[in-house]
Amino acid sequence: MKIVHLADSHLGFSSYSRLDQHGQNRIEEMIYSGFDQAIEKIIQLRPDAVVHAGDVFHHVRPKIKPLVIFQRGLFRLAEMGIPVIIISGNHDAPKSYSITGPFRLFEGLRGVHIAQRYKYERFEVGDYNFHCIPFCLEPRDYLTEFERIERSSRDVLVMHGLVESLRSRKMRSVGEHELKDSLLKSDFDYIALGHFHGQTPICANAWYSGSVEYFNFGEAADRKGMLLVDLEKGTVESVQVRPKYMIDCPAVDCSGLSSEEISECLMELCHDYEIRDKMIRINLTNVNRAAYRSIDQGKINRLGAAALYFKIKLQFNDEAERSERPVDRHKLHEEFSNFLRGEASQKRIPKAILDEVVAYGSELMKKAVQSRNIEAFDASQ
Amino acid sequence: MCEGILVQEADLSAFRAKLGSEVEQALPDKKVIRKEDTTYRIISKSVTEYQFIVPFDLPDEERVEVGQIFSIKDHDEARGRRLTFLARVLDIQHGSNYEGNWDTTMKGTQFFDKEQIFNRVFAEPLGCVNCDGSFRRSRTIPTKFSKVSRAERSEFKFLKQVMGDIEIGYLRNGSRLVEEIPVALHSDTIDHHMGVFATTGMGKSNFMKVFAASCMRLAARGESKFGLLIVDPHGEYLKGKGSIKGLMHLKRYRDGLACYSTDQKNSKDPYVEELAISKGEVRPEDVALLYEWSPPQREALDAISRIFEAGNWLEEIQSPDGLERMMQEKFKDSTVNVLVRRIKNILEKNKYIQGRSSLANMLANLQSGKVVLVDIPRMSDRSELFLLSVISRYIMEEYKKDEREGRKNCLITIEEAQRVLGAGSNTSRFETIAREGRKFGVGLCAITQQPKLIDKQLLSQFNTLVIMGLGDRNDRIQLEESAKQDLSTLDIEIQTLEKGEAIVSTLNIPFPVPARIHRFEDYLRRLEKDDANEALISRGGFRPFLE
Ligand SMILES: Nc1ncnc2c1ncn2[C@@H]1O[C@H](COP(=O)(O)OP(=O)(O)OP(=O)(O)O)[C@@H](O)[C@H]1O
Ligand SMILES: [Mg+2]
Secondary structure, three states: OEEEEEOOOOEOOOOOOOEOOOOOEHHHHHHHHHHHHHHHHHHHHOOOEEEEOOOOEOOOOOOHHHHHHHHHHHHHHHHOOOOEEEEOOOOOOOOOOOOOOHHHHHOOOOOEEEEOOOOOEEEEEOOEEEEEEOOOOOOOHHHHHHOOOOOOOOEEEEEEOEEHHHHHHOOOOOOOOEEOHHHOOOOOOEEEEEOOOOOEEEEOOEEEOOOOOOOOHHHOOOOOOEEEEEOOOOEEEEEOOOOOOEEEOOOEEOOOOOHHHHHHHHHHHHHHOOOOOOEEEEEEEEEOHHHHHOOOHHHHHHHHOOOOEEEEEEEEHHHOOHHHOOOOOOOHHHHHHHHHHHHHHOOOOOHHHHHHHHHHHHHHHHHHHHHHHHHHHHOOO | OOOOOOOOHHHHHHHHHHHHHHHHHHOOOOOOOOHHHHOOEEEEEOOOOEEEEEOOOOOHHHOOOOOOEEEEEEEEHHHOEEEEEEEEEEEEEEEEOOOOOHHHOOOOOOOOOHHHEEEEEEEEEEEEEOOOOOEEOOOOOOOOOOEEEEOOHHHHHHHHHHOOOEEEEEEEEOOEEEEEEEEEEOHHHHHHOEEEEOOOOOOHHHHHHHHHHHHHHHHHOOOOOEEEEEEEOOOOOOOOEOOEOOHHHOHHHHHHEEEEEOOHHHHOOOOEEEOOEEHHHOOHHHHHOOOOOOHHHHHHHHHHHHHOOOOOHHHHOOOHHHHHHHHHOOOOHHHHHHHHHHHHHHHHHOOOEEOOOOHHHHHHHHHOOOEEEEEOOOOOHHHHHHHHHHHHHHHHHHHHOOOOOOOOEEEEEEOOOHHHHEOOOOOHHHHHHHHHHHHHOEEEEEEEOOHHHEOHHHHOOOOEEEEOOOOOHHHHHHHHHHOOOOOHHHHHHHHHOOOOEEEEEEOOOOOOEEEEEOOHHHHHHHHHHHOHHHHHHHOOOOOOOOO
């Protein structure tokens, strides 16, 4: 049995508000067209099933357009008789039971299997069992839901979250959950992971397919696309959907350059990288502030007009030192308990009640912050 | 003997009463000395040894035992004396007020006089507690005839102040428990190395589980100061065996535990990760541990890191190209073939060597202060050493790099430590950790049945010793000679320790403390139950005030 594994479509994502001639956000449109292309690619590949490992939509309450785009894709696959298995991710799953998520619209369609109820679900497709653990409300739940899995001898696991061993790559998005490496059991025929946007093997049988699109410059070096997995043979093949279109240019040292030289340098870069319809970031370091100011800004704007997104990141020669100092940022509840412990050491708070107050107060704060985040996140934009 | 005179019982008692009053009248200013006035009072002797006598025929309940702690109340408000001295019984001897061989008299009318015989107790001063409850070593002696009594809970209260945060048992007075006084090690001293010593079956494994459980508790509460690595070749720590419980059973604090296993059965559990080491993490030095090598083989092994790339040698040397390169370096093909065969054998036997690696994760867990359990049941002695070597080298190298903010120290446990820390053992890695690990925040916890085989100089760097029953005199001597606290006086006690009983010697506690290590299963139950109130707090409930 062959499956196509994809994830993190983030339909509805729009950013860097550049509009096309119809007034549509160009990046948002780019993502829709990428999704369409992915669907066509899948149809060409004729797999026995498609697995989408979470974050189909960028929002818990998507606008109509992304819903339509998704519905169209789903119908195309159904038409071709390709079954689809989907789990909800941290972006498209509501953070409480009381809110209805977007996937409810697509339930009950023939050949469409969606796990979106914060709990483990098993779908039998072909001669394999697809064990799906969608977005859960608590990090612990992944372990308890996992415990409910009963293995057959042909098993595929689908999950969404950041595996421990990629801890350093934290995306810090709301609701991001860590998946314990201990869940990556070698006796699954395949483990389809979603959430991390670069295509990466985690171990012999576990992969992030990565996303098809780019969402920020941190992903410039990522491999993008989908995976074609042969479950019997255990082979995994990368499937590219569209050519690379994000470029984060290596930094150019501008020390000593005049304004003419800087603008010449910019033109050269734009030429070399063929920026049309690309997302490009040019990094200039040690720029003389005055020299840069005297470059004609209109000219720079025209230079980048052809790009899908164009940004010049500047680091002036007079701000070199302060840039790298790490900020000591604490979470609110940590701040609170540090403060109280400080007060207690000055004997302004009696020792006997300190732990009590810290524990209770921190808990309240964590809850408040969490519910604040959830509100902000669930709100439709 | 007055023959022929019959005395009625009643007459006799009347006679006695009369005699008594006559005697008392005859001695108007004298008082009869009673047993209570002379026993249990300090009678000698110096700042380093106290002596007192006790009745020679005490009931079992009150018998004095070696190791018991007595308190000497040197109190006299009027004269401004309020010290309480504490002393530990070292020895007990028969004594009497007679001279000569009275007790071996063969014939006579009177064998002995019960009033004049007793037991003499020799005790070692531990220190004194003053009226505000603080403890210090004593530079003086208690006033003569100060009252001596078995130390009570209240007199041990000061111990609470010097105890640490890793509870391991209760204070023991002789063979009795003093429940309210937990014995707890200090997290802060842990990077200074620690040793656990006991003859087989005396409770080493039980101790380690209790220790680990306390560490898990700290870690789960975010209070841990070090990560604890346990590599368990017996497969007894994870889930235990039969009625013996394992660390996984401490559900409440499972967040403080990270498990890795080579056992399919155990690693089915979602909380247990399948152990994996990548080929790139294995070095020739590790392989060297696994076999005996002839000098040319050894040489070839040592040359590998010169000839191949560190990350890839394991693959490369197995290829025809690799053989060629070795032969270019003038190694015989037969030598290289032995190497390759053995490497194939290792890879075949140790299936956990693959593409993925658990090490980075293990390290992250250690650095965040968790207990990391590596469960490798049924693994051979050498394979275990091999794995321990790979893991500890990785840890050491990572700890040597720049210290990340908030990084916790690490304690590496070595079972049967005499294998690697013995005089003349060829596993210098662990000795390196023992000697320089501290600088980087890496400590060793050596567990062994035979401290006599451990290098003496190394042993002298151990700041925390948990000594359980040790029958072999040489083992005890070795410990006594290298310990930081004076243990020589405890020889008899160490010899007579029973299962689960221990002497704990550690820097922050002023004298070696007698302890009864918790039975793990009991401790588990207590942890799950006791801290229920804390769970209430973390759920947002509120328990207004402590006492
Ligand atoms: N503190 C204790 N209280 C009660 N029972 C104990 C205690 N310590 C150990 N035991 C019991 O003694 C038995 C042996 O203990 P344990 O396995 O810990 O010994 P060990 O020193 O590790 O032995 P070995 O040398 O075989 O590894 C176990 O059944 C255990 O339950
Ligand atoms: Mg044992």
